[in-house]
Amino acid sequence: MVQVEEAEAIIKAEVKDFGTESVPFEEALGRVLAEDLKADRDMPPYNRVAMDGIAFRYEAIEQGIQTFNITATQAAGDKPVEIQSAEECVEIMTGAALPASTDTVVRYEDLVIQDGMATLQTNGINKGQNIHAQGKDKKQQEPVALASQVVTPALIGVAAAVGAKELQVKTLPKVVVISTGDELVKVEETPLPYQIRRSNSYTIKAALQQYGLQADLLHIPDDVATLKRQLNNCLQQYDVLILSGGISMGKFDYVPQVLEELAVTKLFHKVKQRPGKPFWFGKHDNGVHVFALPGNPVSTFMCFHRYFLPWLQACLGIGAKSSLYAALSKDITFNPSLQYFLQVNISLNEQGQMLATPLEGNGSGDFANLVEADAFLELPAEGCNFKQGEVYRVWPFRRKV
Amino acid sequence: MVQVEEAEAIIKAEVKDFGTESVPFEEALGRVLAEDLKADRDMPPYNRVAMDGIAFRYEAIEQGIQTFNITATQAAGDKPVEIQSAEECVEIMTGAALPASTDTVVRYEDLVIQDGMATLQTNGINKGQNIHAQGKDKKQQEPVALASQVVTPALIGVAAAVGAKELQVKTLPKVVVISTGDELVKVEETPLPYQIRRSNSYTIKAALQQYGLQADLLHIPDDVATLKRQLNNCLQQYDVLILSGGISMGKFDYVPQVLEELAVTKLFHKVKQRPGKPFWFGKHDNGVHVFALPGNPVSTFMCFHRYFLPWLQACLGIGAKSSLYAALSKDITFNPSLQYFLQVNISLNEQGQMLATPLEGNGSGDFANLVEADAFLELPAEGCNFKQGEVYRVWPFRRKV
Structure with missing residues (x-):
C-alpha cells in the first residue's frame, strides 16, 4: 500500500515518449504540437492598411496640404498602387498592402470625398497611423506556436495563415480499455436480475476521445486461461492497457496474478485513498504500461483522472499544468x-x-x-x-x- | 450602432429550436440531451455486495455465533445462493447480488477462513454493512440525466448502464462558414506579397467541432453578382451563415447590401465594442440567421465567442451558464x-x-x-x-x- 503522492511519483517516473507524426492541420484539434510552428513570412506580411480610407505621405500634412487628388483605388488583394507626389493619395481598403510611396492612412470617417478629391476633416493626424506594420506581430521564422502546445481553434487558424498544411504532433499511445467481471453484460442485452451492463470502458473511451485518442474496447471473462491469453495478446499490440476490475481481494480477482505471470512487473498495488484503494500499476518487460483500475465506476473514474490523464499529458509533453x-x-x-x-x-x-x-x-x-x-x-x-x-x-x- | 447588451438581447430574441435526433450513445459526446434519460432498473438493480468476504444473517451475531459454515461461493454475476440457517454463510464477491436469505457482509480482512469455516475477527459489525442497497442511487424510471445536459464521459457510462443504445439529442443547425476578401488565398498556395491565406474560417470550423458540429466552408470573391448568387444558395441550404469580412466602410464591402437585397433583414449593424465594431446580424424571411462578423481575425474570434456561441448554446437548450x-x-x-x-x-x-x-x-x-x-x-x-x-x-x- 502506497500513499497517493508515492503512487503519483512512481507513475511519473514511467513517462514515455510515443514519438511524433504528421497530421493535416484541420484534423489536429486537441493534439499536441511536436515542434515549433514558424511564421513563413512576417506577420503581417506587409504594412497592412487597418482602416478603409486614403493613403498618402505624411509630409503633405507638414506642407499644409488638406486636399488630395485620388490617383487610384486599391482593394485588399490588389498590387499596391504608387503615388508620385505629396498631393496625391490612394483610396485604399482595410487589409490592403500599403503602397511604399505612402506612410499614413486616414479613415473615411475623417474625410470628405468629392469629384475625385479627398479632403481631410480632422487635424489630429499622426504619421504612420492606421497601419499594422509588417512583422509587428511576428517576424519571419519566429515561432507562432511552440512545441508542447495543445492545438486550439486559434492555433488552427494560425497554422492556416502560415501555410502549415500538415502539423507535426505527438503520436498518441495505442490504448485498449479492458473490462473484467462476469456480472457484466453487453449494453444491448437485458441483464438477468443479478447482472449489470458494462459501462466503465465506455466512459474511459469517451474521456480519451477528448484528446483525439481512439481506444479499443475489450471484455475478458473471469477465467484465468482466457484472461492470460487475451492479456498476452494485448501486451503485444498496445502501448497501454487500462483495465477495470479484478484486482481486489475476491477469489476471482485474477488480474494481478495473471499480469505478473505475463512478465508485467508490479510497481504498486493499493493506494491509501478512497475511492480507488485497490489500484494496481505495472510495466511489462517490453515497456507496455498497465493501469489496472478498480472496477467500481467511481473508483475507475477517479483513478483515470488522478493518475492516468496526468501521465498521458506528461507523455505527450504538455507543459506541466499548474495545480x-x-x-x-x-x-x-x-x-x-x-x-x-x-x-x-x-x-x-x-x-x-x-x-x-x-x-x-x-x-x-x-x-x-x-x-x-x-x-x-x-x-x-x-x-x-x-x-x-x-x-x-x-x-x-x-x-x- | 448598438451597445453590447442590446446586440446580445437582439440575438437572444432569435433563439431557435432545431429539433431532436437519435444518435448512438457512443457518438453522443458533447451533444445535448433532448430528453431525460431514465433508469431502466433500480440503481443498483439488486442489493449489491460492496466487499469481498462472506454474507450471513445478522441474527447470528445477536445469537453469539462467530463461526460460520461456508455453504457456497458466489461470484459477481452468479445467481444468488441461499442459506438455510444462521450458522451458514456464503463466501461472496464484490458486485454480487446479495442472497435474500442474508443481510450482512463481513470483508475478508475481518475473517479467518479455514476448513470450510469462516470465523469473525471483529466485534464491530452492523446489520446491513457492506451492502449497496437496491435502488439507493436511483429508483427505476427515475432520471439519471436530464434534458439539456451536455453529454459527458460520465453520462455515456450511465447511458451504457441503463441500456440506452441511442440517445435523443438536440439536432445541431446546419452551418456554413463563409470567408470573403480578395486578398485571401488557399492554405496550400504561396501568397503574392500583397496577399494572405484564409484562416478565420478554419478557426471557426474547429471551434464548432467542439460541439460536434461539422460546418461547411466556402470562400466567395468580392464580386457583387457572385456574392449574391452564392449567398442566395447558402440561404436555401443552411440554418445559419457565419461570414467573415466585407461588412465595414470599404468600397468592396458588399455583404450588408447584398444580404438586404436577398431579403435578409438587418437586426443590427455595428456594436460599440473593440474589437468587432462592424458586426452585422440579420435574419432571412425563411428564418435563416446570418452572423456577418468583421474580417479581422481577432474581431471574428471575439464576436464568435461573445455572440454566436451563447446563441448556439441557447438554441440547443443548454441551461444558461452562469457568467x-x-x-x-x-x-x-x-x-x-x-x-x-x-x-x-x-x-x-x-x-x-x-x-x-x-x-x-x-x-x-x-x-x-x-x-x-x-x-x-x-x-x-x-x-x-x-x-x-x-x-x-x-x-x-x-x-x-
Whole structure:
C-alpha cells in the first residue's frame, strides 16, 4: 500500500515518449504540437492598411496640404498602387498592402470625398497611423506556436495563415480499455436480475476521445486461461492497457496474478485513498504500461483522472499544468486515514473565486452521481475535519472555464 | 450602432429550436440531451455486495455465533445462493447480488477462513454493512440525466448502464462558414506579397467541432453578382451563415447590401465594442440567421465567442451558464467609449481565485496573440481606468478548469 503522492511519483517516473507524426492541420484539434510552428513570412506580411480610407505621405500634412487628388483605388488583394507626389493619395481598403510611396492612412470617417478629391476633416493626424506594420506581430521564422502546445481553434487558424498544411504532433499511445467481471453484460442485452451492463470502458473511451485518442474496447471473462491469453495478446499490440476490475481481494480477482505471470512487473498495488484503494500499476518487460483500475465506476473514474490523464499529458509533453485549487463551501468530515476524493460541484462566484460544493454520492458504486458532479476535491489523509473556506486541490472532469 | 447588451438581447430574441435526433450513445459526446434519460432498473438493480468476504444473517451475531459454515461461493454475476440457517454463510464477491436469505457482509480482512469455516475477527459489525442497497442511487424510471445536459464521459457510462443504445439529442443547425476578401488565398498556395491565406474560417470550423458540429466552408470573391448568387444558395441550404469580412466602410464591402437585397433583414449593424465594431446580424424571411462578423481575425474570434456561441448554446437548450468573473492582475487604461474585450491569460491562484493577466496584442489583426491567450475580459464602455483586483466578466476560449 502506497500513499497517493508515492503512487503519483512512481507513475511519473514511467513517462514515455510515443514519438511524433504528421497530421493535416484541420484534423489536429486537441493534439499536441511536436515542434515549433514558424511564421513563413512576417506577420503581417506587409504594412497592412487597418482602416478603409486614403493613403498618402505624411509630409503633405507638414506642407499644409488638406486636399488630395485620388490617383487610384486599391482593394485588399490588389498590387499596391504608387503615388508620385505629396498631393496625391490612394483610396485604399482595410487589409490592403500599403503602397511604399505612402506612410499614413486616414479613415473615411475623417474625410470628405468629392469629384475625385479627398479632403481631410480632422487635424489630429499622426504619421504612420492606421497601419499594422509588417512583422509587428511576428517576424519571419519566429515561432507562432511552440512545441508542447495543445492545438486550439486559434492555433488552427494560425497554422492556416502560415501555410502549415500538415502539423507535426505527438503520436498518441495505442490504448485498449479492458473490462473484467462476469456480472457484466453487453449494453444491448437485458441483464438477468443479478447482472449489470458494462459501462466503465465506455466512459474511459469517451474521456480519451477528448484528446483525439481512439481506444479499443475489450471484455475478458473471469477465467484465468482466457484472461492470460487475451492479456498476452494485448501486451503485444498496445502501448497501454487500462483495465477495470479484478484486482481486489475476491477469489476471482485474477488480474494481478495473471499480469505478473505475463512478465508485467508490479510497481504498486493499493493506494491509501478512497475511492480507488485497490489500484494496481505495472510495466511489462517490453515497456507496455498497465493501469489496472478498480472496477467500481467511481473508483475507475477517479483513478483515470488522478493518475492516468496526468501521465498521458506528461507523455505527450504538455507543459506541466499548474495545480488547481478550490475553496470548500461547507464543512466535511472524513475519518479514515485515507486521501479522500470528494465529488464536488465547481462554481465561480462574482469575485472570481472557485468554490467546491460537496456532492457526496453513495460510495464508489454510485456512478449516477458523477453525471451531476464537476470535479474531485482531494482532501489529505492526515485530516478528518475539513472546514468551509479551506482551499484544496481540485481535479475537474467537466468543463467550467 | 448598438451597445453590447442590446446586440446580445437582439440575438437572444432569435433563439431557435432545431429539433431532436437519435444518435448512438457512443457518438453522443458533447451533444445535448433532448430528453431525460431514465433508469431502466433500480440503481443498483439488486442489493449489491460492496466487499469481498462472506454474507450471513445478522441474527447470528445477536445469537453469539462467530463461526460460520461456508455453504457456497458466489461470484459477481452468479445467481444468488441461499442459506438455510444462521450458522451458514456464503463466501461472496464484490458486485454480487446479495442472497435474500442474508443481510450482512463481513470483508475478508475481518475473517479467518479455514476448513470450510469462516470465523469473525471483529466485534464491530452492523446489520446491513457492506451492502449497496437496491435502488439507493436511483429508483427505476427515475432520471439519471436530464434534458439539456451536455453529454459527458460520465453520462455515456450511465447511458451504457441503463441500456440506452441511442440517445435523443438536440439536432445541431446546419452551418456554413463563409470567408470573403480578395486578398485571401488557399492554405496550400504561396501568397503574392500583397496577399494572405484564409484562416478565420478554419478557426471557426474547429471551434464548432467542439460541439460536434461539422460546418461547411466556402470562400466567395468580392464580386457583387457572385456574392449574391452564392449567398442566395447558402440561404436555401443552411440554418445559419457565419461570414467573415466585407461588412465595414470599404468600397468592396458588399455583404450588408447584398444580404438586404436577398431579403435578409438587418437586426443590427455595428456594436460599440473593440474589437468587432462592424458586426452585422440579420435574419432571412425563411428564418435563416446570418452572423456577418468583421474580417479581422481577432474581431471574428471575439464576436464568435461573445455572440454566436451563447446563441448556439441557447438554441440547443443548454441551461444558461452562469457568467464567469476574473480579477484583473494589473491596471489597464482604455479610453475610447467602447466595450473593450481585452485578451487575457487566466490563472487560478492557491486561494482558488481566478486572475486575468492582460496579454494585449497589436490590435484586431494580431491573431498570433490569440494562440497565447485564454479568454477575453469584458471591460465596460463607461470606464477608462481599470484597476488591479477589480473583477470583470470573462469569456474563456481555452480550457482551464
